[in-house]
């Protein structure tokens with residue numbers, strides 16, 4: 347544990363959520379001892395609660411709460427957002443765009459409280475949708491975000507917040523870091539209720555189908571749409587590396603292990619030891635046709651990229667969701 351880590355005062359915004367919860371634990375494991383963890387949800391609903399952190403329930407869309415949260419803080423990790431999988435962001439565009447209040451107020455408060463570094467969790471949804479029309483797409487490079495034509499609602503707000511980070515850095519001298527996450531999955535995330543993303547939703551469906559005599563699974567779209575999926579341990583490692591590196595521009599944080607949704611289902615079936623009949627729901631939300639991460643810039647800067655094989659990460663996630671469903675616990 348380095349002395350430097352012990353003296354840095356950190357805020358994790360959105361700490362009651364999936365990535366934020368893992369990040370608090372990871373930062374502690376690196377020796378960061380002064381961590382303030384904030385989320386709008388009551389502490390009883392946080393996916394993970396780190397007793398060593400200062401845990402606060404605050405609505406960060408309010409400027410006054412952002413000022414309180416950033417008081418005496420050196421580094422802010424902003425993971426707070428109203429979001430979910432494709433089913434959620436396609437139906438709640440206005441709510442997703444209201445994340446602008448969190449991002450704007452947290453930046454203003456960070457500037458005024460002399461925060462030294464500010465990390466912003468952006469998304470692959472900022473990329474121009476015209477470049478994601480084929481399942482065998484090349485990895486998206488950072489400059490593929492422009493000319494701008496991102497995912498409606500959620501993606502536009504993410505792109506706007508990225509630009510705010512850039513201009514707060516240029517105009518006010520606040521050091522900002524922006525990572526564009528590509529589909530993160532792992533234990534201690536949502537797997538039911540409407541906000542869950544494809545890997546967790548499909549694992550849940552495979553588990554449910556095993557109990558059902560019909561042995562069928564519903565897949566959104568035709569199953570040929572392609573994606574990459576990053577395991578949570580790689581995500582939190584990447585966040586910390588990017589935060590403490592001199593990467594001034596937005597950078598991809600994802601894997602380049604491209605699979606179709608059909609292949610993803612096949613991997614989960616292998617782990618479960620079942621073969622299900624597939625029913626395709628062509629009118630369900632399905633997002634872009636193909637999306638993958640080009641990690642050239644990430645490798646150049648960090649000499650590192652996410653490495654957990656999808657099969658391995660899915661196995662850990664499968665067993666966690668299975669245990670939750672068995673015990674009847676939600677998270």
Ligand code: NAD
Pocket residue numbers: 359360361362363364365366384385386387404405406407424425426427428429430448467468469470526527528529530531543
């Ligand atoms: P999550 O929904 O699990 O966590 C977000 C947390 O933010 C939630 O606990 C929520 O209660 C909290 N929050 C919402 N509004 C708030 C407010 N007004 N004040 C305080 N807290 C508030 O989501 P996640 O998967 O952990 O995502 C974290 C960040 O990463 C988000 O910005 C998300 O857009 C981004 N991201 C995630 C993925 C992914 O695959 N999980 C992909 C791309 C980008």
